[in-house]
Amino acid sequence: MDDEALLRGRVYGADHDDPGPQPGHEYREPVGGPLDGLLLDVTGWGTEQLADGAALSTEIGRYGAGGRAHYGPRPADPRRWDWRGDTP
Template sequence: MDEERFMRGRVYGADHEDPDPGPRAGRSYRVLVAGPLDGLLLDVTDWSPQTLTEGAALATEIGRFGPGGHTRYGPGPTPDGQRWFWEGDVR
């Protein structure tokens, strides 16, 4: 992967074998801040306004509860709402 692609970020849930795991044109993303998914982009294109306000529990194998666990992220105190902050790991 070249440096430009790396700097664009990796999308949560992208296949590890995908040669271009970065954001796609026409999609909406949130940047995940802190926690086990720090720095990943979350595709929220088709999410409801309610979910965008509440946040979400995202599956991850690298959180506190290992395989089968989830980690919560939600909107933080940023005015643009483009960053979601880690709220903790859940089962």
């Protein structure tokens, strides 16, 4: 993702009125699944956390409210996280 695309993105978990990505923060791009097109703020995450990926709460996944969408780093480009499925 180039810098221009990063600046246009919406951040997962941020308010709709939020201005988007913030300078000095580190982001990952969820690809596929219900959170495709958003950015995930991973500022302060450790190396192990970044390698493991994340189970992110979402109301728009397969299981609706309370469900989680699982994303993990793409081997060829760890800044992009591929969708691995949903869980309740």
